[in-house]
Amino acid sequence: MNNQSQDTLRKRLEGLDQMPTIPVILYPLLRHLEQPLDRLDLQQIVDLISQDESLAAQCLHMANSPLFGLWQPVDSIRSAVALLGMQRVREIAVSCSVLQLLPSGAGNVDPKMFWEHSLACALVCRQFAHRINFADPGKAYLCGLLHDLGIVAHLWIVPKEFQSAYEQARTQGIPLHEAEMTTLGVTHCDTGKAVADRWHLTPDLVAVLSCHHNPSAATVRRDLVALVSLSDLLCRMSGLGHGYVEQRQVNFIEEPAFAILLQECPALKTFDWARFTFELEAYMEEVHRLVAVLYGRRS
């Protein structure tokens, strides 16, 4: 692709032409997420989710997945809130509304795998946060879920060009953002920032969307960006990536993100990476199963 056509692409991406607006439910949900749990109006959230039948059905299905740790089935949003707690139900609702954001098809690239990676990354972020005593595991989940919104934008706005970037990344086993840079002249981090700005997402989300492949560049919440960065990398090395495994060797304690996160979380120093990696195996199967069902039900 020559420089001129890359310029044109960049302009299209900056303008976010053809990108859907923020889902109706996502904005109030994200606003609610910023509030402390004790100030939440539960009924308001239950109503918010229940007003969209297909979203409510997806949420219920997800709430019943072992990924969310429930051992007795729930049949209503209200009982999901009672059994899982508000925090988890909000996480589930945001996850499902992101699923609704995906285009139905983008050439030969299956959009499903990007949601699958986002969901896996969100779960890994939350669990990782727990393990290293990171202050806000709920925030970590949300950031993991939304970190690749730039990819969703690429699927909508430049599906054909993105497809060739994706094919290059997959066949060469290289990180997607590297292939995007060669093919599109921008990465999903750049586009993610444009989406985050357009949607007036919070500064910490803007940092995660734009800097998760280069946490040192973040100006706010570098710890959060680093946590997402490491979780994202672990997913991509463990079969929970974008439908392929990157062909390289990674030493997590030598990653720049590791040093950044270590400053905030001393527990990271003795973190058992091996065990955490083995545990992901169980995730992988469940995430694949859940995504297959939910994506099949998408309206």
Next chain:
Amino acid sequence: MSPATVRSTESLLGLGALPSAQLLQIRDLVYRVAGIFQPDSKLGLLESRCRKRMQILGVTTFQDYYRCLTVKPTIQAELVALLNEITVGETFFFRNQPQLDALRNIVLPRIVEARAKMSPRHLRIWSAGCSTGEEPYTLCMMLLEELTGQLKGWTFEILATDLNELSVAHAEQGLYGDYSTRTLPEHFRHKYFIACDENLQINPEFKNYVKFSRLNFLDEPGMAAIKDLDVIFCCNVLIYFHGAAKSRVIEHFYDNLLAHGYLFLGHSESLYKVNEDFRLVHLPSATAYVKSEKRQLASPVQA
């Protein structure tokens, strides 16, 4: 959120039914003592294997069985018996494909680059605890295939040792039944084996690449004699060593390997809190250990 309804953070992912706290305790014990981890998806398997042992011992609850695993005098014997159950039947050709792919795609190119500065162009791989030979023969076939690719102009040898004499004899004979060969790709079946009644016999001309011998990891001179290795495969064997003996075996592995060497362990097996000199690296859908630079700088003579 109620703790009664939601799984603790100890268990990354729950199963359909809440696993008993004692089973999770046994899982953690096995990991702590033997370094082998049973992910949530395999908890059912761990449970059935514990139950099998419980039946033999006449123990009815996990709580009592946990006691058998933690209270003398039964600790050692019972742990070995349980570990035998956990790792039983895991020997077959191309057992861990992601590990083999990582060796071929990531590790071999790195070794070739490091070794190219040395002469001769020769690779040395050790299958430590080779059982009946499926692992070293798998490695042998894989490397033979690479001789026309990235290993063009190279030679290699595979050392294969096991404590059990019968296993070594079986490996040397190279005769395998359906179970061992169930995941053997057609191409390899035809190229490297000869049909022998119901079984498959390794073609004798390939046997020369693999040198079998009996070795006990606690045999100090025997362990120290193995030098200049590029890769060690030691799958599900370290689980039988504990404390100082285990650390000593790993120290030997460290010294057996060249500076660029790799140590591969079994699926879900780790060196966490056992050894600080090896560093965990992530490869595509696999993990391995490499020598840390710190110790190489401290004692360059050993490398």
